[in-house]
Amino acid sequence: MFLIVVLLSTGLWIVSLGLRGHYVFLNQPKTWNEAQSYCREKHADLATIENTEDVRRMTDVVDGNFDGSAWIGLHGDSKSWRWSLEHSDLYGKGASVFRGWWDQPDNTEGRELCVYISMGKWNDFRCDYSLMAVCYDERGNNTEKYVLLKTYMTWTEAREYCREHHTDLASVKNDTENHIISRIVGDDAAWIGLHRTAWSDMSRSSFTFWAEIIDDSRTYRQQNCVVVWYRSSGGWTWETCDRALPFICYSGTSPRMYHLEGDRKSWLDAQKHCREKYTDLATVDNTEDMDRLMHMTSGSYDGFAWIGMYDDLFRSWRWSLEDEVIQGAGEYRNWDSAQDNTGQGEHCVATVYGAWLAFSCKTLIRFICYDDKNGTQSYVLSDQTATWSDAQSYCRQHHTDLASVRSSTDNQMIAHRAGSEIVWIGLYRGRAWSDQSNSSFRHWKSGQPDYAGGNQNCVAASLADSGKWTDHNCLDVLPFFCYSVAECSSNPSPWLSAGNSYHGVCTSDLQSCEETLRL
Template sequence: MIPRYITSTYIFPTGRVNASTSYVFVYQYSNWTEAQRYCREHHTDLVSIRNETENFKLQSLFSYYNTFWIGLYRTRSWSDQSNSSFSNWRTGQPDNAGNSEYCTAVSFSDSGKWTDKNCNTALPFTCYSALALSRQYHFVNESKTWTEAQRDCRQNYTDLATIENMEEMNRLINTVNGSYNGSAWIGLYDDVNSWGWSLEDNDFYQEGERDFRNFYHEPNNAGNELCVYMDYNGNWLDSSCDNYYTFVCYDGRVNASTSYVFVYQYSNWTEAQRYCREHHTDLVIIRNETENFKLQSLFSYYNSFWIGLYRTRSWSDQSNSSISNWRMGHPDNAGNSEYCTAVSFSDSGNWTDENCNTALPFICYSALASSRQYHFVNESKTWTAAQRYCRQNNTDLATIENMEEMNRLINTVNGSYNGSAWIGLYDDVNSWRWSLEDNDFYQEGERDFRNWYHEPDNSWGNNLCVYMNYYGNWFDAPCDIDVNTFVCYDGKTFEFT
């Protein structure tokens, strides 16, 4: 029996080329060994927490859960054999009470503190999957026939969802759980007495990937049932293609990855659009229930801000979408002057039409093939010690090439600190340069970006290293002060899926 997943699968960049990490919380009480076995069978392993950034990500995802297993055990080694000096023990732990507590549990409802436990204790657990180019699914909360759903997916994405194995199946379940409780079309259909996938691209499939099935006492073809839907638990059932169900699309477009940047700068709609187009791709668009859910999970604590919908209910980037999430009574175009759209995810993500001259913060999006990953480390070190740490655990101290990277770094560390953090810039014989010296890393002009704030002023006479403040402004300072936290950069690129 497949355990019921309580949360979504969360996919994060790992900092390695063409790789990402997904976290899956499994609400099935198991001892540590059973949990490890399950994770290795269905994913990669029990979750490892290598640094402050990963701890913060997990805490933001699972803050409402009490104690569950992680991959740390016995001699304080990780189940997947990864190395890390990071620890977050509760006061008085580990104590190995009764000389029998060799496994580790974490509670993110208690600030992510770790405790050692008897390995036979039954707890839920978190797995991770290290995935190469994980697939992206979009749940569409509109009822259509199978053919209409196929047409919609091909028009807006790639095709109806194709599932190749149980791990993909679990990922799909977690994509749609919480979004619906009924039935959703997938891409499988009966094509002249053999089941085939709607997506016909031969280059898409590896050996055996067309053959995965997850039928539940099916197919029974109880009267011309030639198309397949999945229920809330991920079981597949055949049905008449003319029935109306919600559906799940697969998005395999090149460069389909998206990052979101919240800009806390009050601007009218046109100013917000201009800023997003200059520094990113455009004002954010919300094409479907999945994107609405992602944005709500990221920005649930914010009130009204601009999105890209305007005038005749068109999106700023000219994309097409039939989704709407208007607050009751909206749009009302009060005073015949409300042509732009704001959203409040603290109000269930409801939209309101507003006067375009109203000043609000806003969200930009970037359509990226790849981007860089930063890790905030909440330990105070000198610049040299921070550099050593980053080179040992990641790649190097943070390198920033443009304002978009700068905004991404700000969003990485905001909420984690409110002081100063070292980055990789330093003065090397009267010229500022980056700690990361790999010539293959930089394209033309990328070494030259600076974000100084009335700096550098060399006020102490030996201000040879650089830190950033809470707002991302840069300052020079002596390299040997150890009051600054720091930001590491991991890997050259990552796939943001």
């Protein structure tokens, strides 16, 4: 393994190049959320770990220079419940968000991350307790597709058994299925497939590496984020998310090759050209991608050039609480009947009497925060006015975030708190990528995006300013960056720089493309 060790004034920075990208250890204490933001800005995301080889590579990054705890990308909270079986074809509209709680999950001691069913009602519970389980078998039909496992196992053991002998732990998509399973289980308690551990990058990795010895004298309440514990050979333990610790970023190697096209075109014409000749307009995942993109010009051009980011007026609404596994949050909407969502420059959402309206984010109004820091979920109405961004900052500092609205019940609660006030909620219109990539990396120039004139819905890189991004009218004609995916062969060879373009050969797995020559 090739190691680069650099001692920075801010701490030890160690990079390990591996077959699937590399891990970066930073001995700069940050909270989990701060570490996530840093990793997304500078690299790809907080570390995701998919197997024991990843554990070894991550441990080699530290190489004995640190023996404490460091954040990785795994976290769990009351908003991230999801099913072990995640086949999208299995769930109809709304089926994946069906819930049958006895009461709202209480996350006792911050460690109740798995769900059992008893007498038709669900409860959250520690995953390391032994219970019976209900397996789902897609080969069955109706009552035959559920199998009660009468051997007592932990949730993880039950999931492994169900995956080996059937399909997976049972997913429950509606009241009818809940009734069928309840009749099978009777008065006993049995695991179902719902759990709430999630990776920062939304990876579906089910791999775990919990430390064998956990100090039970510690206070586990509100310990919703995971650290790797180097005193325990890289084992994982829970920790409170607001504690400042070192952290591990993952910086995956992009298989994209960038191409600067000098012909000036509008954004849509540039997109069409890139899709016909290459793959698409350029998507950028991290600072390494930006450096490679900038290298394409070789200093021969210092103006603006289109990249693939744009403002999708209809499909890019998202919640400030950036956790796409918030059950139902991505689906529920309650727009005012007069709202058409085509307004230029209206990128943030406020609510009045429960109806939603889009406004300029610079509007000064009151706001509703969501608070989950004390083990209970509540909405808090501010007593001050602020822009949407300032409201977001305030809510994140003093509570959890701006309010997300997952259901009509949530919407009614917020309307009750707000009364007749117009208040910000956490919904805003973000930017999307032309290739529908989910990259969260941003490289805005100071003061951008400013939506000047209300119609600047496409993004260009300013090559005179380190490639910083600015918003532009999509009808402007500019040079543009395309990308293509490198062709692969069974014989890997380095990326080579030739003039103002890149040429490369990857390994047979595109996700394993490795930039062996650091440019």
